[in-house]
Every structure is written in structure tokens, then in C-alpha cells.
Ligand SMILES: Nc1ncnc2c1ncn2[C@@H]1O[C@H](COP(=O)(O)OP(=O)(O)O)[C@@H](O)[C@H]1O
């Protein structure tokens with residue numbers, strides 16, 4: 202058993218495709234025999250659908266959702282309710298012994314507010330006691346990207362930034378799984394490795410933007426904090442995850 206936890210972030214269309222999700226979670230069950238495992242999930246597409254059903258208009262700024270306080274019950278209902286419970290159910294089928302949590306559980310994270318975005322926080326690692334206890338007892342923590350602020354107000358957190366904070370909390374290794382095979386260059390080709398200087402250039406050229414820019418920021422921050430590379434990869438080929446853990450090149454490796 203390697204003692205460095207593996208923190209996997211799952212997002213995008215994966216969360217609405219049960220056969221793809223089950224295949225990936227089956228690989229997670231294999232990996233859990235080698236690494237303590239932590240899952241962090243998004244659910245932006247489900248939030249879009251729920252907000253529309255409730256008659257709310259929604260907008261994003263720099264890849265993050267503007268989240269007025271009156272929309273938070275719906276946003277938290279989708280992320281920490283429906284999507285989290287679904288992730289726990291599917292992970293349970295694979296024998297992962299999942300435990301569904303918000304980022305505030307056991308004071309795991311604290312939050313820096315971004316008033317431009319409404320009830321949105323950036324998660325920062327705070328107290329690792331709950332996570333360490335769950336991992337040493339063989340459970341798989343499954344975090345939604347919902348937290349709460351100092352006044353008890355619900356907060357929406359981008360799930361990549363949430364995964365970065367959780368990874369820093371356990372000093373783990375982070376893999377951000379998404380709908381595309383990794384970070385793509387101006388011609389749509391996969392970039393195998395990216396450092397902060399090269400990344401800044403691609404951002405200034407408008408080649409890395411929106412949700413991928415948020416992922417890149419989460420990865421660079423974590424790479425810097427832990428002095429370890431972070432991978433952004435696709436979820437479509439679950440075996441890739443096994444290959445990645447065998448040190449083979451998969452997706453985009455972000456180094457500081
Ligand atoms: N250079 C880039 N390479 C790959 N994807 C990019 C790039 N720039 C922007 N994107 C967009 O970012 C998306 C991934 O971010 P996001 O939708 O937030 O993912 P997730 O929902 O998995 O967190 C891609 O599907 C793509 O539309």
C-alpha cells in the first residue's frame with residue numbers, strides 16, 4: 202500500500218452516464234487496493250438543469266457560476282443532494298465504502314469569498330482529522346463542492362478548486378478527470394506537459410479559457426503547494442487511470 206492518497210475529481214458528462222461512471226468506479230476499486238482514495242465531484246450540468254427547472258437564469262464569469270444567495274438551495278440541492286447521493290450509490294455498488302460529505306464536514310475546508318460571484322467561495326485546506334480518520338478506517342470520502350461561510354450561509358465552490366483544496370489537505374496526488382483528453386493546444390492537439398510559464402502564454406493567447414482555465418489554476422496552485430505534478434485527463438478510457446498510476450504518459454501533466 203502506497204500511503205499517498207489519490208484524489209480524483211470527476212466532472213462533466215461522466216456524472217450523467219452511469220455505464221461510464223460504473224466502469225471508472227470499478228477501476229477506482231482496483232486503485233483503492235494500492236492507495237487511500239478520495240473522490241471529489243462536480244455537477245455543473247445538473248445545476249444548469251435544476252436552475253432552469255426552477256425558472257432561474259444562470260451565468261458564468263471566468264468559468265465560475267455567479268450564484269445569487271436565493272439560488273443556493275437549488276444549487277446545493279443538485280450538488281450536495283442529488284449528485285452526491287448518486288455518486289455514493291454508484292461507488293457503493295463497486296464496494297468502495299463511500300461516505301458522502303460537503304467541503305465543510307469536520308471543518309475540512311475554509312472558504313475565501315468572491316463577492317463578484319455571489320455565494321461562491323474558494324476552498325482552502327483547514328482540518329484533515331475527519332478525512333484521515335475515514336481513510337484509515339477504509340472508507341472512501343466522496344465530496345460535493347458545497348461548503349458554508351462564517352455566517353452559516355451555503356457556498357458554491359468550483360469542483361476543481363474544491364479537489365485542489367482536498368488534495369492539499371491530505372498531501373495527495375491529484376487527477377482532474379474531464380470530458381476532453383487533457384489540455385489542448387491551438388490546433389486541438391493534446392499537450393503532454395505544461396509548466397506555469399507555458400500555461401500563462403496559452404492563457405494570454407486565449408487558447409486555455411473558461412472551465413479549463415479554472416482547472417489549470419487549481420492544478421498549478423496544487424503543484425506549487427505540494428511540489429508534485431498534477432494530471433488533467435479524460436474519463437472516457439478508465440484503463441488510462443491505471444496506466445497513469447504506472448507512470449505512463451496520460452493526459453496533460455502540469456508541473457510548477
Ligand atoms: N485549451 C483547452 N483545452 C481543452 N479544453 C478547453 C481548453 N480551453 C477551454 N476548454 C474547455 O474547457 C472544458 C473543460 O472544463 P469544464 O467544462 O469546466 O470541465 P468539467 O465540467 O469536467 O469540470 C472543455 O470541455 C472545453 O470546452
Ligand SMILES: CC(=O)N[C@@H](CCC(=O)OP(=O)(O)O)C(=O)O
Pocket residue numbers: 211212213242243244245246248264265266276280321346357358359360361412
Ligand atoms: C462556483 C462554480 O462554478 N461552481 C460549480 C460547481 C460544480 C462544478 O464545478 O461542476 P463540474 O466540475 O462538473 O463543472 C457550478 O456551479 O457549476
